[in-house]
Amino acid sequence: MATSRILYELAGANPGLRFSSYCWRSRMALLHKGLEFETIPWRFTEKKAIAFSGQGRVPVLVDGGTVIFDSWAIADHLERGYPAAPSLFGGAAGQALTRFINEFADAVVNPGIARLIVADIFAVLHEKDRAYFRASREQRFGKSLEEVAADRDAAVAPFRQSLDPARRVLASQAFLGGTSPLYADYILFGSLQWARCVSAFELLVEDDALFAWRERLLDLFDGNARRAPRA
Amino acid sequence: MATSRILYELAGANPGLRFSSYCWRSRMALLHKGLEFETIPWRFTEKKAIAFSGQGRVPVLVDGGTVIFDSWAIADHLERGYPAAPSLFGGAAGQALTRFINEFADAVVNPGIARLIVADIFAVLHEKDRAYFRASREQRFGKSLEEVAADRDAAVAPFRQSLDPARRVLASQAFLGGTSPLYADYILFGSLQWARCVSAFELLVEDDALFAWRERLLDLFDGNARRAPRA
Known part of the structure; x- marks a missing residue:
């Protein structure tokens, strides 16, 4: 019998290269819950493949007869649907407070990373995604991908500083x-x-508490994230 | 019988003017727990008055025979000591996750506010605190208090943007x-x-979700914070 859960994940030209930050949230949440699931690689321009979800972005989770999109909604679904499995939030207050970290990642961390690696993302994409990606991102940044990434050796310092709240927690x-x-x-x-x-391009230096924390995360679930293909 | 809880709060020349962000955390936490307490105004240079705590900063809470300093430690003490009163964290996970917001406030929000209002703080201080405050803050900023605040009409925009994670949660x-x-x-x-x-100096504009949120906070506990003296 096939597993009844399918997670659609953004992929590169190499279908094993799964790199979306939002898809990683959902994959780790499924692993945390101890649920079996299959993944399907998806590219930016494959809108038809997830049209059944009523929108055009991943992650999309098909859990039996239920279709959920948006990483936060997926986490919420898993928490409600599998209450006996390890909690993702530690209760209602924990879930409410986790929203702050979710918004911090979306508003501060991801934009900070995007400008450092956007040219590297382009390089790993399937050929059919490249025109879309270049046009949409160059419009967002107002310059070429190569120009965005040109000063990253300097730009990584303020990015690292933006992670101070997490670093201090650790x-x-x-x-x-x-x-x-x-x-x-x-x-x-x-x-x-x-x-x-x-x-x-290394976002973290080795003596950063966040580096050691990331190592601990890479080790979880039999090293699922550590074993994931890299460009 | 005197109440058995005393909170030492930073005060200005006007002893009723209580302005420390950290002392406000502790006052709101005591109110949230529904505990009675008295407050004692304290100035930066009154080190002897809190020497019994083994250090030189406020908030300091004296709760019966227990002395606690540091706002986080005070919140932790109240949560552990008064488990039947409304929870400050909503459980162990909630407390762990709250640390992120605590560090975000300390590392991002408070430095962002300090540069906007540091000259206003100086103006409300007791005369005996002024030399200490000017010297320590001018050393920290590397310029005069007046120079720090000079461009605040421009500096408030990035400060407001730094609150995006909270704004998006709301x-x-x-x-x-x-x-x-x-x-x-x-x-x-x-x-x-x-x-x-x-x-x-207004940190928030009226159509900001954070403005409405702050109004709700000002209304709590019979408007305790709203009724507090202002400069």
């Missing part, structure tokens, strides 16, 4: 979720894993 | 804590109340 606890990882950890990890999968 | 819930306020709300509120007490 001075007093092993994970953002406390003594063990919660969905909040997977949110921030997804951002760093996005960069790690597409780029050799 | 698009989907009334408080950072969810449907009702938790300590996470008091942390961020403390930062804004610090500015509100010492300065007429």
Whole structure:
């Protein structure tokens, strides 16, 4: 019998290269819940393949007869649908508070990473995605992908500083979720894993508490994220 | 019988003017727990008055025979010591996740506010605190207090943007804590109340979701924070 859960994940030319920060949030959430699932590689321009979800972006989770899109909605679905499995939020207050970290990742971390690796993302894309990606991102940044990435050796310093809130948390606890990882950890990890999968450019220095924290996340679930293909 | 709880709060020349962001965190936490307490005004240079705490900064809470300093430690003490009163964190995960907001306030929000209002703070201080404050803050900023604040009409825009994570959370819930306020709300509120007490410079515009959120916080506990003296 086929597993009844399918996660559509953004992929590169190499279908095994799964790099979306949002898809990594959902994959880690499924693993945290101990649920079996299959993944299907998806490219930006394959709108028809997920048209059944009523929209055009991944992650999309098909869980039996239920279709859920948007990483936050997927986490919420998993928490409600599998209450006996390990919690992603640690309760209603934990879920509400996790939203802040979700918005911090979306508003601060991901834009900060995008400008550092956008040219590397382009390089790993399937040929059919490249024109769309270049046009949409160059419009967003107002310059060429190559120009955006040109000063990244300097731009990485303020990016690293933007992670100070997380870094400071790790001075007093092993994970953002406390003594063990919660969905909040997977949110921030997804951002760093996005960069790690597409780029050799190092976002973190080795003596950073966030570097060691990322190592712990890479080790989870039999090293699922560590074993994931990289460009 | 005198109440058995005393909170030492930073005060200005006007002893009723209580403006420390950290002291506001602790005051709101005590109110949230429904505990009675008295406050004692304290100035930066009154080190002897809190020497019994083994250090030289406020907030300091004396709760019966227990002395606690540092706003996070005070919140932790109140949560552990009064488990039957309304929770500040909503559980262990909630407390761990609240740390992120605490560090965000300390690393991002408070430095952002300080540069906007530092000259206004100086103006409300007791005369005996002024030399200390000017010297320590001018060393920190590397310029005079007046020079720091000179471009605040321009500097307020990036400050407002730095609050985007909180603003985005409020698009989907009334408080950072969810449907009702938790300590996470008091942390961020403390930062804004610090500015509100010492300065007429408006950090928020009226159509900002954070403005409406701050209004809700000002209304809590019979308007305790709204009724607090301002410069």
